[in-house]
Amino acid sequence: MAGKHNHKKIEKKWQKIWENKGIYKIKDKVRGKKNFYHLVMFPYPSGNLHIGDWYNFAPADVFARFKKMNGFNVLSPIGFDAFGLPAENAAIKRGIHPKDWTYQNIKTMAKQLESMGNMYDWSRKIITADPQYYKWTQWMFLQLYKKGLVYRKKAPANWCPKCHTVLANEQVIDGKCERCDTQVVQREIEQWLFKITDYAERLLKDLDGLDWPEKTKIMQRNWIGKSEGSIIKFGVECQMLNIKCDIEVFTTRLDTIFGCTYLVVAPEHSIIKNLESRVQNLGEVENYIKQAKKKSDLQRTDLAKEKTGVELKGIKAINPFSAKGGNSEKIPVYVADYVLGHYGAGAVMAVPAHDERDFEFAQKYNLPIKESISGGDVSKNAFTQDGILTNSGQFIGMTSKKAREEMVKWLKENKFGDKKINYKLRDWLVSRQRYWGTPIPIVYCDKCGIIPVLEKDLPIKLPDIKNYLPTEKGKSPLAHSEKFINTKCPKCKGKAKRETDTMDTFVCSSWYYLRYADSKNNKKFADAKKIKNWLPVDMYIGGAEHSVLHLLYARFFTKVLYDLKYLNFKEPFSALRHQGIILGSDGQKMSKSKGNIIDPDGLVKQFGSDCVRMHLCFMGQYDQGGPWNPTGILGVKRFLDRVWELATNNKRQATSVKKPNIERLFHQTIKKVTEDIEKFQFNTAISSLMILLNEMEKNESQLSVANCQLFVKLLSPFAPHLT
RNA sequence: GCCGAGGUGGCGAAAUUGGCAGACGCACUAGCUUUAGGAGCUAGCGCCGCAAGGCUUGUGGGUUCAAGUCCCACCCUCGGCACCA
Numbered sequence: 001m002a003g004k005h006n007h008k009k010i011e012k013k014w015q016k017i018w019e020n021k022g023i024y025k026i027k028d029k030v031r032g033k034k035n036f037y038h039l040v041m042f043p044y045p046s047g048n049l050h051i052g053d054w055y056n057f058a059p060a061d062v063f064a065r066f067k068k069m070n071g072f073n074v075l076s077p078i079g080f081d082a083f084g085l086p087a088e089n090a091a092i093k094r095g096i097h098p099k100d101w102t103y104q105n106i107k108t109m110a111k112q113l114e115s116m117g118n119m120y121d122w123s124r125k126i127i128t129a130d131p132q133y134y135k136w137t138q139w140m141f142l143q144l145y146k147k148g149l150v151y152r153k154k155a156p157a158n159w160c161p162k163c164h165t166v167l168a169n170e171q172v173i174d175g176k177c178e179r180c181d182t183q184v185v186q187r188e189i190e191q192w193l194f195k196i197t198d199y200a201e202r203l204l205k206d207l208d209g210l211d212w213p214e215k216t217k218i219m220q221r222n223w224i225g226k227s228e229g230s231i232i233k234f235g236v237e238c239q240m241l242n243i244k245c246d247i248e249v250f251t252t253r254l255d256t257i258f259g260c261t262y263l264v265v266a267p268e269h270s271i272i273k274n275l276e277s278r279v280q281n282l283g284e285v286e287n288y289i290k291q292a293k294k295k296s297d298l299q300r301t302d303l304a305k306e307k308t309g310v311e312l313k314g315i316k317a318i319n320p321f322s323a324k325g326g327n328s329e330k331i332p333v334y335v336a337d338y339v340l341g342h343y344g345a346g347a348v349m350a351v352p353a354h355d356e357r358d359f360e361f362a363q364k365y366n367l368p369i370k371e372s373i374s375g376g377d378v379s380k381n382a383f384t385q386d387g388i389l390t391n392s393g394q395f396i397g398m399t400s401k402k403a404r405e406e407m408v409k410w411l412k413e414n415k416f417g418d419k420k421i422n423y424k425l426r427d428w429l430v431s432r433q434r435y436w437g438t439p440i441p442i443v444y445c446d447k448c449g450i451i452p453v454l455e456k457d458l459p460i461k462l463p464d465i466k467n468y469l470p471t472e473k474g475k476s477p478l479a480h481s482e483k484f485i486n487t488k489c490p491k492c493k494g495k496a497k498r499e500t501d502t503m504d505t506f507v508c509s510s511w512y513y514l515r516y517a518d519s520k521n522n523k524k525f526a527d528a529k530k531i532k533n534w535l536p537v538d539m540y541i542g543g544a545e546h547s548v549l550h551l552l553y554a555r556f557f558t559k560v561l562y563d564l565k566y567l568n569f570k571e572p573f574s575a576l577r578h579q580g581i582i583l584g585s586d587g588q589k590m591s592k593s594k595g596n597i598i599d600p601d602g603l604v605k606q607f608g609s610d611c612v613r614m615h616l617c618f619m620g621q622y623d624q625g626g627p628w629n630p631t632g633i634l635g636v637k638r639f640l641d642r643v644w645e646l647a648t649n650n651k652r653q654a655t656s657v658k659k660p661n662i663e664r665l666f667h668q669t670i671k672k673v674t675e676d677i678e679k680f681q682f683n684t685a686i687s688s689l690m691i692l693l694n695e696m697e698k699n700e701s702q703l704s705v706a707n708c709q710l711f712v713k714l715l716s717p718f719a720p721h722l723t
Numbered sequence: 724g725c726c727g728a729g730g731u732g733g734c735g736a737a738a739u740u741g742g743c744a745g746a747c748g749c750a751c752u753a754g755c756u757u758u759a760g761g762a763g764c765u766a767g768c769g770c771c772g773c774a775a776g777g778c779u780u781g782u783g784g785g786u787u788c789a790a791g792u793c794c795c796a797c798c799c800u801c802g803g804c805a806c807c808a
Contacts, residue, residue, distance in 0.1 A: 214727085215726095215727055215728070215802085215803085218726070218727065218803090219727080219802095219803060219804085222725095222726065222727095222803080222804060223804080225804095225807065227807070227808085249808080250808065252807095252808065253808075264808090307806080337806090338806045338808095339806080339808075340806075340807065340808090342807090343807045344808065345808095347808095348808045349808085350808090351808090355808070357806055357808075360806095422808095544802080544803095547803080618735090618736095618747085618748075619735065619736090620735060620736060621736085623728095624728095624729090627734095627735090629734070629749070631750070632735060632749050632750095633749090634748095634749070634761095635747090635748045635749055636748085638748095638763095639748085683735090683736075683747085683748095684736095684737070684746090686748090687737075687746070687747035687748075689747095690747055690748075691746080691747065694747095
């Protein structure tokens with residue numbers, strides 16, 4: 001064994017031995033061992049394994065091996081998130097069929113993954129674009145459908161003009177498409193949605209018990225955006241009135257209601273249509289609404305600096321508190337696009353004295369500013385904090401908090417409103433007008449209407465069509481395929497047509513962690529017993545970019561399946577860790593155009609997989625990332641060569657010479673490495689191993705074979721191929 | 724604007740129940756060694772200074788025998804949200 005450390009030969013050798021012996025084929029149960037489900041977020045087949053993928057998978061494998069050495073029966077599976085826009089766009093760009101492109105990439109990437117020497121159980125591999133897999137994605141859709149959690153709606157949707165498809169709200173970043181950076185526009189399309197909002201409260205509450213980064217939990221909480229307030233009915237008065245109606249508003253600051261000097265409704269608000277005949281300046285109003293609708297979401301927020309609106313002339317609202325007091329005060333009603341149609345009641349009571357937005361609007365349109373909470377100077381600025389009520393009838397002198405309680409009581413007693421909780425979370429739009437995705441298992445029958453496909457008819461296979469390019473009209477490419485669309489109605493057996501949209505790829509990844517437990521099952525998405533053996537996931541590792549998307553959707557699916565009694569747990573991922581992002585040596589985000597991409601294959605060739613794995617662990621804090629240092633890896637290379645020298649020295653005496661310092665240092669290092677890996681502090685674990693090696697070399701003559709073997713063992717989660 | 728994370732040598736970073744700041748590594752310098760090296764070994768390496776000595780954890784205050792660590796104010800960088808009433 002002595003001689004220079006030849007990583008290429010050794011790594012190949014061990015990888016072959018591992019494979020032949022099948023030591024990473026994990027049994028569902030091993031006597032005397034506890035199961036540990038260790039999972040990395042599966043990659044999408046982009047073409048090549050990126051250094052960022054390595055940074056996710058390599059340190060994660062260190063943790064998995066560590067757990068295994070600690071006596072757990074560790075499942076560490078891998079697969080491919082194969083459907084979706086990124087893969088499809090890349091294929092289209094190269095003029096290759098998405099299927100060919102994807103499966104070709106999977107082949108290369110599987111090979112690259114094997115070169116890492118991770119303890120993956122390849123026998124459980126899943127590919128979400130395989131019919132055996134998406135059969136169950138479709139089955140999931142049907143379960144949600146049965147439970148009333150799927151609905152169809154024609155509504156303005158985020159449309160990416162370049163990808164030719166609708167996007168979920170979560171996929172629109174700064175008004176642009178998450179994938180191609182194109183400005184997203186609003187477009188009216190019929191589409192399918194999942195009622196994730198039904199689960200808002202549970203998605204919020206169940207975060208508390210999770211061992212997740214606090215940051216991620218906060219991001220999810222903010223995304224769900226719970227706010228507690230009240231709903232208030234303002235009476236409406238028109239000239240020549242015989243219509244009696246109300247405008248409902250939502251507020252969290254009921255205590256400020258005596259300062260309300262006008263109402264604002266969103267351009268989408270139904271009151272405008274309903275009272276059309278009473279609006280004296282209808283032309284002006286309609287024109288304003290038209291202008292507002294033209295704006296994209298981005299423009300609506302970009303124009304935040306300058307608020308605009310139009311009064312609905314001829315319509316007045318009556319504050320219920322003043323109405324009851326006898327001298328009902330009539331206040332004007334405006335339509336303005338700073339009020340959102342989809343949140344709360346789509347209308348607000350404007351209190352310029354105590355709300356910055358209303359203040360700005362009131363100043364611009366010369367509306368009265370009436371103080372109702374003391375503590376600020378409302379002639380200069382809106383005073384938005386809580387305080388003591390003034391100018392507020394029977395509530396004068398109360399604190400804001402107390403007033404809110406008393407005023408809700410009053411509202412309820414007088415039937416003018418009630419408490420109300422609102423969430424920012426919106427339903428999950430899952431229709432995609434694209435080829436490369438799971439077909440939605442729905443059929444349209446002239447007689448029976450919209451009918452779900454029967455479970456026994458699954459999977460509805462994605463046809464191999466040549467014309468897979470997205471269309472500008474907003475029709476899925478599947479609409480071209482006569483063979484695909486024409487079918488029989490599952491109910492009346494008459495002629496019917498298939499839904500041609502495919503599902504958002506996040507649907508595929510919302511349940512894949514369950515499939516690994518039983519990836520080849522033909523009868524169920526996974527056997528209940530096998531699920532019980534492994535789930536929930538004990539440690540989940542992946543990028544922070546999924547903080548709200550994938551992680552929220554997966555939690556939603558788990559809860560639905562729990563309610564349907566398929567699962568006995570409510571949360572899929574008990575513990576979660578994120579890796580940081582590795583930047584180019586120039587400190588910039590890696591990209592082909594900047595030419596700063598680090599190629600992991602080249603590094604492995606030059607330094608070996610152990611060295612690359614270890615360097616990634618040594619770079620710094622795992623969740624931090626940072627610029628790639630091109631020379632830093634040399635230190636790890638030297639270290640591994642020195643370990644090799646020490647470990648392969650045949651002349652070493654078998655009997656241990658008791659050297660107290662060394663023995664003590666061994667104990668300290670074992671403790672430190674153990675604690676640090678548990679905490680994902682791989683960098684300091686390695687540094688302690690380096691310190692130990694330095695000491696060992698200084699006392700080389702006194703080292704025993706056992707010392708060296710122990711050292712190699714300590715090192716083995718990081719460098720599993722050594723010796 | 725709001726929420727979150729962070730700011731320590733030339734570089735990546737250690738160290739926070741307050742106790743010698745800079746472990747470990749990269750780069751660098753000198754010497755040894757090698758036919759040669761971008762290999763190996765030995766030594767040095769926060770900054771200023773010939774030295775004695777002084778200074779040093781984003782900035783400014785404060786608490787303390789003692790502060791990177793605690794308190795107050797502010798600046799900067801990164802990530803997220805963004806008219807959510």
